[in-house]
Amino acid sequence: MKKTNSPRILIIAPAWVGDMVMAQSLFITLKQQQPDCQIDVIAPAWTLPLAQRMPEVSLALEMPLARGKLGLMARINLGKSLRSRHYSQGILLPNTWKSALTPFFADIPLRTGYVGEFRYGLLNDIRHLNKSVLTQTVQRFVALAEKSPPKVAPICPAPHFYVGTENQQQVLAKFELNTDKKILTLCPGAEYGEAKRWPIAHFAEVAKEKLAANWQVWLFGSPKDAPVTAQINELSGGNCIDLAGKTNLVEAVDLLSLADAVISNDSGLMHVAAALDKKLIAIYGSSDPNFTPPLSQKAKIISLNLECSPCFKRECPLGHTRCLTEITPQQVIAELDSL
Numbered sequence: 001m002k003k004t005n006s007p008r009i010l011i012i013a014p015a016w017v018g019d020m021v022m023a024q025s026l027f028i029t030l031k032q033q034q035p036d037c038q039i040d041v042i043a044p045a046w047t048l049p050l051a052q053r054m055p056e057v058s059l060a061l062e063m064p065l066a067r068g069k070l071g072l073m074a075r076i077n078l079g080k081s082l083r084s085r086h087y088s089q090g091i092l093l094p095n096t097w098k099s100a101l102t103p104f105f106a107d108i109p110l111r112t113g114y115v116g117e118f119r120y121g122l123l124n125d126i127r128h129l130n131k132s133v134l135t136q137t138v139q140r141f142v143a144l145a146e147k148s149p150p151k152v153a154p155i156c157p158a159p160h161f162y163v164g165t166e167n168q169q170q171v172l173a174k175f176e177l178n179t180d181k182k183i184l185t186l187c188p189g190a191e192y193g194e195a196k197r198w199p200i201a202h203f204a205e206v207a208k209e210k211l212a213a214n215w216q217v218w219l220f221g222s223p224k225d226a227p228v229t230a231q232i233n234e235l236s237g238g239n240c241i242d243l244a245g246k247t248n249l250v251e252a253v254d255l256l257s258l259a260d261a262v263i264s265n266d267s268g269l270m271h272v273a274a275a276l277d278k279k280l281i282a283i284y285g286s287s288d289p290n291f292t293p294p295l296s297q298k299a300k301i302i303s304l305n306l307e308c309s310p311c312f313k314r315e316c317p318l319g320h321t322r323c324l325t326e327i328t329p330q331q332v333i334a335e336l337d338s339l
Contacts, residue, residue, distance in 0.1 A: 006036045008085060010108060012092040012099050013043035013051075015067060017249070017268025018292060020047040021275050022138040023093055024159035025295070027056035029145045032157070040085070042078075042102065049249040050272075053161040063102075070098050079105025091144050092116075092123070112144055137292050158295040159275035163257040171254040175243065179258055182215045184336075186240075187264035187273070188228050189221040195286035195316050196265050198324050200228055204235035205329035206263060206336075211239050218259070219244055220252055220269055261336055266292065274299050279339040281332055285324040286311050300335050302327055 009030060014020050020043060027039050040059040041051050044067065051060035063078070065071040079102040088110065090103030095116030103111045104122045112125040120126065127149050134140045134153060142154045172178065186207060190197035207217045217236070219229040221244035229244035247255065253272055256262065261279040264270035266287045273280045274294035282294045284303040288310040293301060303309075309323040316323075 006038055007034055007088045008038045008040065010082070010085075010087045010090045010103060010106065011039060011041045012090065012094060012103065012113075013041050013047060014093050015044050015047060017047055017050070018271040019093070019137060020050050021159050021268070021271035022292075022295065023141055024054050024056065024161075024275065025138050025156045026091070026093075026141040026145055027054060028157040028159075029142050029154075031056050033145060040087075046249070050161075050253070052250055053163060053253055054159075055162050072098075072101070075101040076105045078102050079107075082106040092119075093141055093144075097122070114140070114144075135290065138295060156295070158297075159271070160277070161253060161257070161272070161275045163254050163276070167254045168258055171247075171251050172258070174251070175246070175255070177218075177241065177255070182260040183218060183258060184210045184215050185218045185220055185256055185259040185262045185273075186229075186232065187220050187262065187267060187269040188232060189225040189244075189267050189269065190265050191222070191224070191267065195311070195313050195321060195324075196267070196284075197228075198265055198283045198285070198327065200231050201235060202325075202327070202329045202332070203232045203263070206332055207232060207236035207240055209329070209333055211236060215260075216241065218255065220247070220256070221245065261339065263332060263336065270294055279336075281336055281339075283324070283327060283332070285309065285321065286313050286316070288312070298339070300339060302332065302335060 013023055038058040039056055041057050042061045042063050044063050048060050048062050051057040087108045090108040090111045092099050092113030097117040100119045100122035111123045113123050114127050114129045138156045139153045142156045143150050186203050188203050217240040219240050219242045221229050223245035226245040229242045233240040233242045257276045259278055262273040263281045266284050270282050274296035280299040282299055282301050289301045289303050304323050306323050
């Protein structure tokens with residue numbers, strides 16, 4: 001590929017959906033600093049589709065490896081195949097050693113990232129993370145756009161997905177849905193663990209309340225979440241529209257863009273809803289809303305701030321999960337109505 005005067009930047013993106021959403025704050029910052037730059041992104045197959053709704057991304061490339069796989073030669077060969085793109089900088093968001101291989105073998109002259117797993121040599125613009133300054137994940141991403149480590153937390157533009165009307169109409173037609181009534185979407189997934197999942201019965205109570213108020217209730221999640229959404233639907237009278245495991249990620253994004261309100265655990269879809277600027281109730285249990293908050297002015301965080309939380313455990317170490325069970329459906333409905 002012929003060299004151009006416009007800088008080309010390669011981003012090694014995160015493997016979690018929520019982190020991929022927050023990575024857009026970095027992309028926006030880079031475009032603010034260098035309006036003519038081209039941003040290419042390498043991400044695993046399960047987060048890469050989000051790049052389709054990020055206008056800052058010029059090219060989305062799939063990392064052809066399953067989660068947790070080293071794939072040494074695959075990473076090296078991918079890097080070699082990218083040499084013709086003449087990137088001026090590579091920015092690594094994961095902290096793993098293996099994520100630094102592709103930019104190194106792509107012969108990118110400036111390779112930026114945190115020390116992580118002792119990546120000296122693979123990176124030549126190494127940053128040491130100051131957790132007391134960069135207290136949020138999104139701040140740590142955006143700080144990599146600076147020439148040197150910041151002494152204060154950077155201003156982080158909010159992620160903002162673009163979903164066109166044509167995309168919305170196509171996905172409505174595919175799933176035979178309509179927007180004749182107001183739409184509440186529930187995202188009960190908890191990929192990290194049960195200590196991040198608001199109780200199924202609580203979600204069902206909210207669903208019943210809104211169905212009685214003549215709203216539609218759409219349920220979203222991955223195939224792993226399908227048993228949970230099925231229970232919510234059953235407990236709420238079977239009148240929800242259960243889409244868990246039926247949509248791909250881009251379709252879920254496009255359908256979420258049509259929602260009037262969203263209620264979600266701390267999950268990837270919570271961050272998607274925030275990037276779509278939806279009215280959002282974000283429920284936190286074992287995780288810290290100060291570390292990975294939804295980046296939207298329309299989001300309302302509910303967290304009981306118990307002495308035992310955030311514990312960051314997949315399962316409640318005390319066996320009661322009070323941080324979630326004691327957030328009542330009535331409390332969530334009241335917050336939703338206040339939005």
